[in-house]
Amino acid sequence: MSERKYYHEDSPWIKMPQLDWSPLTADRSTTHYDRGHIFYDQQEYCDNVFVIKRGRVAMCLCTPEGNLRITMVLDKGCIFGNQSILDGNPNSCQAEVVSDNAEIFVLSKQAVEEKLRHDPRLAYNMLLQSNRINRMLITQVELMSFRHSEGRVCFYLLHLADQYSEEKNGKKEMYLRYTHQDIAEITGLSRVCVSNIISGLVKDSILTKKDGMYSVVQMDKLQGRINISGIGDE
Template sequence: MTKNNLSDLIAPYMSPWLSLDDKDWEPILKDSSVKSYERSTVIYQQGDVTPYVYLVKEGRVVLDLYGINGRRRSIYIADKGTCFGELACLDQLGNYCTATTCTKTTLYLISKKRFTEEICQNPDFCMTLLKALSLKTRLITSLLEQMSFNDSNYRVYHSLLSLIQLYGVRLRDGSYKLNIKFTHQEMAYQTGLSRVSVSNIFLSLTNEGLIEKENGYLIVKDIQALKDYLIKDEWKEE
């Protein structure tokens, strides 16, 4: 199996950190309530039935899937402008993930009845919703590909490039500084690896001079090295 083109690897839909324009949701925001949550607050648990669809006003929410053995796998992180809980509104079933705040977060709470009314009455809103669902479908397909075909380094490098795309600031020397903080455990949940595996990969990147920390923020010194790994020729399916 040959890897995707470089442009595809860093396309927005490949990133597990979803960030959309909340202006696209304006028709329903005026009828919603707003609620703030502290970090690490569970909005709802996997299987819960809730009365709302949620939209991130400020902050971040991680959507996690838990197995029967308690193992956790992060599906995506909803940043500003991203809705979640919409599937439970559409199919009238319980939520398929557990939603937990990553930071202090403010959410729009949109009643399912109001959300459904807007779908029935507003074609533009339907298109916004379809685009959001398409984005998530591509993301989940990408995660399935990574879990099926890619090694540990690939998963971590890919996630770093995704973070750079959304939160990276280019410095004068050509390196990139991430303006958000994350733990190795959070990266482990996102990539489906153990924390020890992620820590070892970050240690190797540090020893090779590819990354460094400054006041708790990660700086990627050589983004090209990460890109080159993702597109190297010897990626073949056995």
């Protein structure tokens, strides 16, 4: 088998501005939410469906002991809270705002369900987003099963740099500020493990850090670190 190639659609940072939700959002205003706001908890029913106009919302798995794992981060154009329309079950993840100044359309689930019955474009949009999420989740299972810790961290850094950076002086300067704990929560690794891996990438001149912000100096080497097979210690 040839070397695994990763695509934009494999990223857990999901932005879908091309989706047209105007049949649901026309003539409606958004609601402002601050970082940390929780729309609903895992295994909780919610009477609303949400569409992101601006900002990011994390879908999180939580345990009774307080452990948290981010499965994906939804961005502009994504819909969430719509799972139970199709199967009647509670939401499978906690939905939490992880950016400043989020602007979200809050829609009645009953009204969305009624629109879905009469407008196939909405169903098609949901299928497009579901397809993107399915591809991403399969990639996450692959990373957890066949890549060591460094490969997993490099995968997420690669997609952060691809989606939230500016090209300057041959480097990808990230404008999305993140902490080692943020990376730990999305990789399923410990914060100490992530810190050690990132320190190693800085030492190897793959990453640089200035004023608390990281830049990727060598995207090809970052990509190469992902494809080193084997399960490492966490």
